Amino acid sequence: MSARKQARNHGGRPRDSRVDDAIASAVQELLAEVGYMGLTMAEVAARAGVGKAAIYRRHATKQEMIFDVLLPDQFLAVAPDHGSLSADLAAVLAEIADSMTTPPQGTIPGLLADIHADPALRDRFDRKYLEAQRRTLTEILDRAAARGELTTRPDPAALNALLVGPVFAWLFLLSESPEQLPVLTSALLDAALALTSSGPSGAAVQAGAP
Amino acid sequence: MSARKQARNHGGRPRDSRVDDAIASAVQELLAEVGYMGLTMAEVAARAGVGKAAIYRRHATKQEMIFDVLLPDQFLAVAPDHGSLSADLAAVLAEIADSMTTPPQGTIPGLLADIHADPALRDRFDRKYLEAQRRTLTEILDRAAARGELTTRPDPAALNALLVGPVFAWLFLLSESPEQLPVLTSALLDAALALTSSGPSGAAVQAGAP
Amino acid sequence: MSARKQARNHGGRPRDSRVDDAIASAVQELLAEVGYMGLTMAEVAARAGVGKAAIYRRHATKQEMIFDVLLPDQFLAVAPDHGSLSADLAAVLAEIADSMTTPPQGTIPGLLADIHADPALRDRFDRKYLEAQRRTLTEILDRAAARGELTTRPDPAALNALLVGPVFAWLFLLSESPEQLPVLTSALLDAALALTSSGPSGAAVQAGAP
Amino acid sequence: MSARKQARNHGGRPRDSRVDDAIASAVQELLAEVGYMGLTMAEVAARAGVGKAAIYRRHATKQEMIFDVLLPDQFLAVAPDHGSLSADLAAVLAEIADSMTTPPQGTIPGLLADIHADPALRDRFDRKYLEAQRRTLTEILDRAAARGELTTRPDPAALNALLVGPVFAWLFLLSESPEQLPVLTSALLDAALALTSSGPSGAAVQAGAP
DNA sequence: AGCTAAGCGAGACGGTACGTCAAGTCTTCAG
DNA sequence: CTGAAGACTTGACGTACCGTCTCGCTTAGCT
Numbered sequence: 001m002s003a004r005k006q007a008r009n010h011g012g013r014p015r016d017s018r019v020d021d022a023i024a025s026a027v028q029e030l031l032a033e034v035g036y037m038g039l040t041m042a043e044v045a046a047r048a049g050v051g052k053a054a055i056y057r058r059h060a061t062k063q064e065m066i067f068d069v070l071l072p073d074q075f076l077a078v079a080p081d082h083g084s085l086s087a088d089l090a091a092v093l094a095e096i097a098d099s100m101t102t103p104p105q106g107t108i109p110g111l112l113a114d115i116h117a118d119p120a121l122r123d124r125f126d127r128k129y130l131e132a133q134r135r136t137l138t139e140i141l142d143r144a145a146a147r148g149e150l151t152t153r154p155d156p157a158a159l160n161a162l163l164v165g166p167v168f169a170w171l172f173l174l175s176e177s178p179e180q181l182p183v184l185t186s187a188l189l190d191a192a193l194a195l196t197s198s199g200p201s202g203a204a205v206q207a208g209a210p
Numbered sequence: 211m212s213a214r215k216q217a218r219n220h221g222g223r224p225r226d227s228r229v230d231d232a233i234a235s236a237v238q239e240l241l242a243e244v245g246y247m248g249l250t251m252a253e254v255a256a257r258a259g260v261g262k263a264a265i266y267r268r269h270a271t272k273q274e275m276i277f278d279v280l281l282p283d284q285f286l287a288v289a290p291d292h293g294s295l296s297a298d299l300a301a302v303l304a305e306i307a308d309s310m311t312t313p314p315q316g317t318i319p320g321l322l323a324d325i326h327a328d329p330a331l332r333d334r335f336d337r338k339y340l341e342a343q344r345r346t347l348t349e350i351l352d353r354a355a356a357r358g359e360l361t362t363r364p365d366p367a368a369l370n371a372l373l374v375g376p377v378f379a380w381l382f383l384l385s386e387s388p389e390q391l392p393v394l395t396s397a398l399l400d401a402a403l404a405l406t407s408s409g410p411s412g413a414a415v416q417a418g419a420p
Numbered sequence: 421m422s423a424r425k426q427a428r429n430h431g432g433r434p435r436d437s438r439v440d441d442a443i444a445s446a447v448q449e450l451l452a453e454v455g456y457m458g459l460t461m462a463e464v465a466a467r468a469g470v471g472k473a474a475i476y477r478r479h480a481t482k483q484e485m486i487f488d489v490l491l492p493d494q495f496l497a498v499a500p501d502h503g504s505l506s507a508d509l510a511a512v513l514a515e516i517a518d519s520m521t522t523p524p525q526g527t528i529p530g531l532l533a534d535i536h537a538d539p540a541l542r543d544r545f546d547r548k549y550l551e552a553q554r555r556t557l558t559e560i561l562d563r564a565a566a567r568g569e570l571t572t573r574p575d576p577a578a579l580n581a582l583l584v585g586p587v588f589a590w591l592f593l594l595s596e597s598p599e600q601l602p603v604l605t606s607a608l609l610d611a612a613l614a615l616t617s618s619g620p621s622g623a624a625v626q627a628g629a630p
Numbered sequence: 631m632s633a634r635k636q637a638r639n640h641g642g643r644p645r646d647s648r649v650d651d652a653i654a655s656a657v658q659e660l661l662a663e664v665g666y667m668g669l670t671m672a673e674v675a676a677r678a679g680v681g682k683a684a685i686y687r688r689h690a691t692k693q694e695m696i697f698d699v700l701l702p703d704q705f706l707a708v709a710p711d712h713g714s715l716s717a718d719l720a721a722v723l724a725e726i727a728d729s730m731t732t733p734p735q736g737t738i739p740g741l742l743a744d745i746h747a748d749p750a751l752r753d754r755f756d757r758k759y760l761e762a763q764r765r766t767l768t769e770i771l772d773r774a775a776a777r778g779e780l781t782t783r784p785d786p787a788a789l790n791a792l793l794v795g796p797v798f799a800w801l802f803l804l805s806e807s808p809e810q811l812p813v814l815t816s817a818l819l820d821a822a823l824a825l826t827s828s829g830p831s832g833a834a835v836q837a838g839a840p
Numbered sequence: 841a842g843c844t845a846a847g848c849g850a851g852a853c854g855g856t857a858c859g860t861c862a863a864g865t866c867t868t869c870a871g
Numbered sequence: 872c873t874g875a876a877g878a879c880t881t882g883a884c885g886t887a888c889c890g891t892c893t894c895g896c897t898t899a900g901c902t
Contacts (some may be wrong), residue, residue: 012877013867019879037327040857048390050881056859105328112382113323116316117247122385130384151384157386158376164383165375166368173374174340175332176367187368187405194404195397222846223898229848250888252851261849266890423664432851433893439853457747460883470852476885526746532802533743536736544804552803575767577806578817584803585795586788593794594743594760596787597751607788607825613825615817646873670862681875686864844902849875858887866879871872 015058022048023055027069027105036110038067063114067121070103070111072187079136083142089163090134094183096167101178109172128159133160144196153197162192225267232258232388233265236316237279247322247350249276260335273331280313280321295354299373299402302346303395306377311388319382341371354406365407372402430457441469445474447606450525456530461539487541490523491548499556505564509583509612512556513605516587520574521598531594553580564616574615578624582612635787645687652678652686657699658734670695693744693751700733700741701758709766715774719793719822723815724768731808739802743776763790775827784825792822 005027026048030039041062046051059065082088100108115121137156144150170184238259240249251272255262269275292298310318325331347366354360380386380394446468450459460484465472479485502508520528535541557576564570590596590604632727652670656678660669671692675682689695712718730738766785800806800814 011875012867013869013879015878016867033901035327041859042857045880049880051882052859053861053881054879060859074287081375095314105354109319109323109326111318113246115246116319116382126385147894149866153390155393156399157380157384158394161376161379161384161386161394162398162401165377166371168383169371169375169378170367172326174367174371175336180367183365184368187364190371191372191401191404192291194401217890223848224900225847227899232863251890252888257851259849262851262890264848267847270890272889393876428899431849433853436893455747456743461885464885465827465854469854471852471856472852472885473855473887477852521820527744529739529743531858533666533739536802537665544803568786570680572815575813577800577804578814581796581799581804581806581814582818582821585797586791588803589791589795589798592746592786593798594787595756596791600787603785604788604791608792609782611792611821611824614821628888644873649874671864672862675875679875680879681873682864683866683876684874687873690864692863843902844900846898850891850894852894853892854892855889856887860884860886862883863881863889864879866877868876868878869874871875 019048019050019054020058021075022050022064023058024069026050027066031066031070031107032104036107043066058204060120061118063118063121066107066111067114068083068125070107071125072099073128079091081143085140085147085149085196086189086193088140088188089145090185092140093163094188096164097181097185100171108168111149120157149196151197159192159195160194161189193200220223228259229260230262230268232260233268233275234279236356237276241280241317242314243275246276246317251275269329270330273328275329276317276321276324277334280317281335282309282351283338289349295350295357295359295406296403298350298353299397301349301397303373303377303399306392308376309379310381311391318378343374354401359406361407369402369405372405375396400414439468439470439474441476442470443478443485444445444489446470447486451486451490451527452524456527461485476553480540482537482539483541486527486531487544489533490521490527491545493548500557501563504570505567506609506613507615508560508563510605510609512560513583513587513609516584517601517605520587520591521601528588553584569616571617572615579612579615580617583608644831648676649680649684650688652680652690653695654699655682658698661696661700661737662734666696666737667735668800671695690750691748693748694754696737696741696744696815697751697754700737702729703758709769711773715770715777715779715821715826716823718770718773720819722770723793723797723819726794727815730797730801731811738798763794779826781827789825792825793818810825 023044026044027039028181029050029148030043030047039062041052041176044065046056055065079088080091089157090148115125134156137160141150141156141159145153166188167181167182170181171178171206176184235253235420236254237249240253240257248381249272251262251265252306254275255265258265265275269278281369289298290301313321325335344366348371351360351366351369355363376394376398377391381388386394444501445463447459448621449464450467454463461472461475464485465475468475475485479488483551502511523531535545538565549603554576557580561570561573561576561579565573586608587601590601591598597606653674656674658670659781661678664673669692671682671685674695678685685695689698709718712721712722733741734795735817745755767790771780771783771786771789775783793828796814796818799809801808806814
C-alpha cells in the first residue's frame with residue numbers, strides 16, 4: 001500500500017519487507033516518545049536500523065511516511081449487520097472511537113494538519129477513508145430503511161459529521177479524557193437516532209415557534 | 211493580551227501599535243497565500259515592513275503569533291437570551307460556524323496541531339476558549355431549566371462536543387463545502403435538542419429492545 | 421576578498437570577522453588532520469564553532485571555501501628589483517616553492533582538481549593568480565632587457581611553465597621530498613637562464629646537427 | 631593488470647572480456663561528457679550495460695577504475711636510441727605531451743588528486759610510472775655519457791621534473807592551449823640540454839657575480 | 841532641553857532537520 | 872560462479888527556517 005511502484009517482478013533485489021516493518025515500528029515508538037513535531041527522519045532511520053534512502057524509497061516525504069504508518073488499511077470497511085439501526089450505529093461509533101484513541105497521544109491533530117497542507121495526502125485520505133466511510137454509512141441506512149426503521153432519511157454527510165465530529169472534539173478540541181468517552185457516545189447515539197425518526201428540523205421548528 | 215510584559219512604565223520608547231497591526235495583517239495575508247506550513251517569520255517580517263525582533267518582542271514563538279492573530283479575544287463570551295433553548299443553541303451554533311469559517315482556509319487544523327504540541331499554548335487555549343464556552347453553555351442550560359424546557363440535563367461537555375464537533379468534522383475531516391453548512395446545522399440542532407427532551411439513553415434502550 | 425557582497429554599509433548586523441578567521445583556521449587544521457577528501461562542512465562548522473549557514477554566506481560551495489582559505493591574496497604580486505635577472509628569477513622561484521609547500525600536505529592536487537571541475541573557480545584562479553604571475557614575469561623580463569641581460573626574449577608563458585612546472589612535478593608528480601627542493605631549483609635556475617642567453621632553440625639545433 | 635584476483639581457475643563461469651571493454655568505453659565517454667567529478671558508478675554501469683557488481687569485481691574503487699582505464703599499461707617503457715641526446719629527449723618529451731593530451735579534457739588533475747588521496751593508488755602509480763620513467767631517463771643519460779655528450783650528469787629526478795613539469799603546468803596550471811605546446815617544448819628542450827653541458831649552477835653563479 | 845532606556849529595521853548568528861545523492865555491499869533470479 | 876538489476880547502509884551536501892543577537896538609528900518621557 002505504501003510501495004510507490006512495486007518493481008516489475010523481474011530483475012533486481014526485491015524490497016525487504018522487514019525494512020517496512022522496522023520503519024513502521026520505529027515511527028510508532030518515536031511518536032509516542034517525542035511527539036509528532038519531535039519526530040525526525042534521521043532518528044527514525046537510526047531506530048529502525050535502516051538508511052534514510054530506504055525510507056524515502058517507500059515514502060515521498062516525512063508526512064506521507066507518518067500517514068502510511070498511522071492509518072490502517074481497513075477503516076470502516078465492513079458493515080456487518082447487527083440487527084438494528086441502533087446497534088449498527090453503535091458499532092460504527094465504537095470503531096471511530098477506537099481509530100482515534102489507538103494512535104500515540106497527540107498524533108491525530110498533527111496528521112490532520114499535514115493532510116490539509118498537502119493536496120496529494122488529502123487525495124489519498126479522501127480515497128482511503130472518506131469513501132469507505134460514506135459507503136458504509138449508506139449501507140447501514142439502506143438496511144435500516146429496508147427494516148422500516150427510518151421515518152426520514154438523513155443526509156449521509158451530516159450523519160457522518162455527527163458521528164465522527166463529537167468524538168474528535170471530545171478528544172482533541174475539549175481535551176476530555178478518553179476514559180470518559182462513553183459519557184459522550186451514549187448521548188451521541190441518542191442524538192443520531194433522533195435524526196432518523198423526526199422531520200428534518202421539526203424539533204427546531206416546533207421549539208422556535210411556541 | 212498579546213504583550214508579554216508591558217515595559218515598566220519607566221523610560222524608553224513605547225511600543226508602536228502600528229507594528230502590531232502590520233504583523234497581524236501580514237500573518238492573515240500570508241496564511242491565505244502560502245498556507246499554514248508555508249508561513250515563515252522572515253516573510254511575515256518582510257511583508258509587515260518590520261524587523262523580526264519586533265515580532266518576537268510581542269509573541270514568544272511563531273505558533274503563539276499565529277494563535278494570537280487568529281483567535282479573536284471574544285469567543286462565545288456572551289450568551290444573550292434569545293427566548294428559547296432552541297434559539298440560544300442556534301445562536302451558539304452560528305457563532306461556532308463563524309469562528310471556523312473566517313480564518314484563512316486550512317489554518318484551523320494547523321493551529322490545532324500546534325496547540326497540541328505546545329503545553330503553554332494548550333493552557334492559553336483552555337483558559338481563553340474552553341472556559342468561556344463551558345460557562346456560556348451552562349448559562350444557557352440554566353435558563354432553559356428555569357423555563358422548564360429540559361426533561362433531562364445533558365452533560366455540558368457532551369453537549370459542547372456535540373455542537374462543535376460536527377461543524378469541525380464537516381469542514382476539516384470530511385472537507386465538505388462551507389456553503390453547505392446549513393445542511394448540517396439544521397440537522398444538528400434537532401439532534402442537540404433531542405438530548406434535552408428524552409432520557410439520557412432512552413432512545414438507544416428503546417431502539418435496542420423492540 | 422572572499423565576501424560575496426559586502427552589505428551596503430547601511431542596516432543589518434555586520435559580518436563578524438572572527439567568524440571568517442574561525443572558518444579559515446578550522447579548514448587549515450582539518451585539512452592537515454583528515455586530508456582534502458576527508459574534509460566535511462559539518463566538521464568545519466563544528467570546529468569553528470559556527471553554523472553552516474555562516475560558512476555558506478561567505479563561500480558558495482565547499483570547493484570555493486577551500487580555495488578562499490588556501491590561496492593567499494597576494495601571490496607574486498610584487499617583483500622587487502634584485503639587481504640581476506638571475507636574482508629576480510631566484511626570488512620568483514623561492515616564492516613559488518613557498519606557495520606550494522606551505523599548504524597542508526596533499527591539498528594542492530585536490531585544489532587543482534576542483535579548479536578544473538568548476539568554471540567559476542577557474543575564472544577566479546585565472547584572475548587572481550595567473551594574471552599577477554604574468555605581470556610579474558613580464559616586468560622582470562623588461563628590467564632584464566633594460567639591463568641588456570637578454571640575448572633573446574623568451575615566451576612569457578613558456579618561462580612561467582618552466583619555473584612553476586618543475587617545482588609542481590617534483591612535489592606532486594614525482595613525490596620527491598620538499599627538503600631536497602634545492603637540488604631542483606639550482607638546476608632549474610640554470611635551465612631558465614639558458615633560455616635567455618641563446619637563440620630560441622639554438623641549442624637544440626646545435627645538438628641536433630653536430 | 632586491472633583484475634583484482636583472477637578467479638581460481640576452478641569451476642564457474644569465466645569472466646566475460648566484453649564486460650571489461652564496455653566498462654572502459656563507458657568511462658572514457660562519460661569522462662568526456664560529464665567530467666571527472668560528474669562521473670558516477672551507476673551511470674558507468676548503465677552506459678556499459680553492466681551491473682555495478684561486475685565493475686567492482688574488477689576494480690576495487692571508483693578511483694582505481696578510472697586509473698585503470700585512463701593509464702595505458704606502457705608508458706615511457708621503451709627508450710629506442712635516436713642517435714643523440716637531443717633526439718632522445720625530444721622523443722621523451724613528445725611521449726609526455728601525448729600522455730597528457732589524450733585523456734579527456736580535465737581528467738588528469740582529478741586523477742592526480744585521487745592518487746594523492748589514496749596510498750594504494752599512489753603505490754601503483756609509483757611502480758607503474760615513476761619507475762619506468764626513471765629507468766628510461768637513466769638509460770638515455772647512460773647512452774649520452776657513452777657518446778660523450780655530457781659535460782655534467784644532471785640529477786635524474788631533477789631532469790624528470792624539468793621535462794614533465796612544464797608540460798603539466800602549461801596544460802593544467804596555466805591552461806594554455808594544447809595546440810601551442812610546441813612553443814613550450816622547443817624552448818624546454820634547450821633548457822634541458824643546458825643542464826647537460828654546464829656546471830650544476832655555473833650559470834647562476836656567473837650571472838649572480840658579474 | 842537634554843538624558844536615557846527602550847523601541848525600531850535589517851540581517852548575521854548557531855543550530856537543526858530536510859530531502860538528495862553517491863559509494864560500495866548485498867540479494868535475488870537467470871544462464 | 873558470472874551477470875544484470877536494483878535495494879541496502881552510510882554519510883556528506885546544500886537549503887531552509889527558527890529564535891537570538893548586534894548594529895546604528897529613532898522616539899518618548901523623566902529630570
